[in-house]
Amino acid sequence: MRQKVPFGIAQIGKAFRNEITPRQFLFRSREFEQMEIEYFIDPEADYEAIQEDWLNEMWNFLKAVGLNEALLDREVHKGDKLAHYARACTDVVFRYPFGTQELLGVAARGEYDLQQHAAASGESLEYQVPGQKRKFVPHVIEPSLGVDRLFLALLCSAYDEDEINGEKRSLLRFHPCVAPITCAIFPLLKNKSGLVDKARNSHACCANCPFESELQCLAPAQGNVKHTHHLPLAD
The missing domain is CATH 3.30.1070 (Cell Cycle; Chain A)
Structure with a gap:
């Protein structure tokens, strides 16, 4: 069945990075698991509102799996930090023991991705609105999250120390949904x-x-x- 815009495709798989000095345990490595959603929208849609909706969805997901909300924050990309093809991008950052770092990002990537695919394949990726003559190349909102970074954040959120009858112990208090x-x-x-x-x-x-x-x-x-x-x- 042909999908109607807006719609999304979710995927997870291996990713690789030319990391010269892997460090910080699972946080920075050359090979890692990446999961993302490509959410296709009409170019005339309110991309800022849709991006905000996805940010809220991802924030709620992080809380639902047990991340400590007090360790979460947002960081908006501006100026030179915003990629040349992006209309907007906001990261959700987590306060790891080694510092506050990016956990996930939600980017409004415009039509850049599909235009690059079209140029490389020679195929048109225009979408025709059902029942209309109007055509357009869909724009993309992309929530992207590293599984390894999420796992590390879960460990940091679950770690606890207590004392029973004078004996100190370390333990992990995972949320039941991931235990x-x-x-x-x-x-x-x-x-x-x-x-x-x-x-x-x-x-x-x-x-x-x-x-x-x-x-x-x-x-x-x-x-x-x-x-x-x-x-x-x-x-």
């Missing part, structure tokens, strides 16, 4: 039948919960881990 396991049952000792029985009873209680149809065993009984399950979150 691989949200509910687990661990008998302290596998050779004490009383503890194992309690674990099995707890497992039976979980199996009778409202999420029974989505309760899934992720690991067989081994070591002192008797039952491990994933439970969806309640609203």
